[in-house]
Amino acid sequence: MPVRGALRHRRGIMIPMPTSLPSRPVIGILHPGAMGAAIGSALKARAGAVIWADAGRSHATAKRAELADLVAVPDVAELAARSDVIVSICPPHAARAVAEQVAAGLRGRADRPIYLEANAVAPGTVHAVAEVLGDRAVVCDGAVIGPPAWKHGTTVLWLAGPGARAVADLFEGSPFGVRTLDELGSASGLKICYALQSKALPTLWLAMAEAADRFGVTEVLHDELARTGVEHTVALAAVRERAASKGWRWAGEMDEAADALAAVDVPDGFSRAAAELYRHAADRP
Structure with missing residues (x-):
């Protein structure tokens, strides 16, 4: 089921505005590290399937995905073709490269998935990812504050921009507490400020x-x-x-x-x- 909606301008970018997702969407996780596996597990209750791309990943990643009961697909192209929601959760330096891989995999697809940019990146990087994906996906800004959430009360996922409400609904009842902001990039801006005290x-x-x-x-x-x-x-x-x-x-x-x-x-x-x-x-x- 396509994600449909109008387009609006933001910083010179035409941003697709979503209205709905399938009742049981297919969700792709790129990639199931410690946080990605926890996110994938949290989404299983609302998803038709939670999938991950096996190509080039380590044995440790495969084991985490197995323990989280995620379904392997051959590569990013297959994941991009099948997913209604794609979650990018990878090392910050890889965020743009992952978006480029997904953009290539979405080429020729008629509908637009939601792309949750959940990495610890600058707001400018979120907007750069939106430029890479263009009108092939609806980019939602995400920021995780806290450890991988396997129990309630430890971790908050902040969401902002297009698709935030639809993504928030997918986490309802999960160990991740979800809160929303308005502007694309504001969740990442919050994460940056928080990281100054937690990591810097x-x-x-x-x-x-x-x-x-x-x-x-x-x-x-x-x-x-x-x-x-x-x-x-x-x-x-x-x-x-x-x-x-x-x-x-x-x-x-x-x-x-x-x-x-x-x-x-x-x-x-x-x-x-x-x-x-x-x-x-x-x-x-």
């Missing part, structure tokens, strides 16, 4: 530790912080542990945050420094 701010510990080591004052700094009631060792160990496993991904998110801040004339140096610190932490043996 903790990198101050990494910068402080690296500087103290190079100045040769690590132990003295530790003692001085302890004297003033700051538990430096615990805080540093916590951020190092998180950065070691996720720094490669968070670096991309901080790059997107920096681009977003620069676009609205807010100093972006702190976010760019955070990205570099996460790269260093991820590369640390």
Whole structure:
């Protein structure tokens, strides 16, 4: 069943406006990492099928998809051809490439699926994705705040722009709390602001530790912080542990945050420094 609706202008882009989805839509997940698998599982109750593209994915991804009871299809082209809703949930640096793959897969399709851009990207990237997809899909802006949701009360999915209400309905009753905003890009803008405290701010510990080591004052700094009631060792160990496993991904998110801040004339140096610190932490043996 096609998603039908008028077109409206937004920043020079003709944006399709959806009105409805099938009662049991086919939903495609690109890709079922930890968050993607949780989203796919959450959508199963409302979907006719939740599918994912098997080509080129790792054994770990396939295992997550299996545990979430998602249905494999051969590749992105097949997923794009079959899905009424496509959820892009991948590392931030890959968001545009995924949109390009989907756009190619939608070529020649008569109806327009909803494309949920749920990555931790700048509002400008969301609009770039909308340009890539053009009139082949209805682009909805999404931002996940919280961990992969397997139980209620931990995570909120913010939605904005065209298709937000239709997508929100699909998550009704799921572990993801859903809230909506109006403008395309506003959900991603919210995520950027939130990430400044959740991901950028903790990198101050990494910068402080690296500087103290190079100045040769690590132990003295530790003692001085302890004297003033700051538990430096615990805080540093916590951020190092998180950065070691996720720094490669968070670096991309901080790059997107920096681009977003620069676009609205807010100093972006702190976010760019955070990205570099996460790269260093991820590369640390």
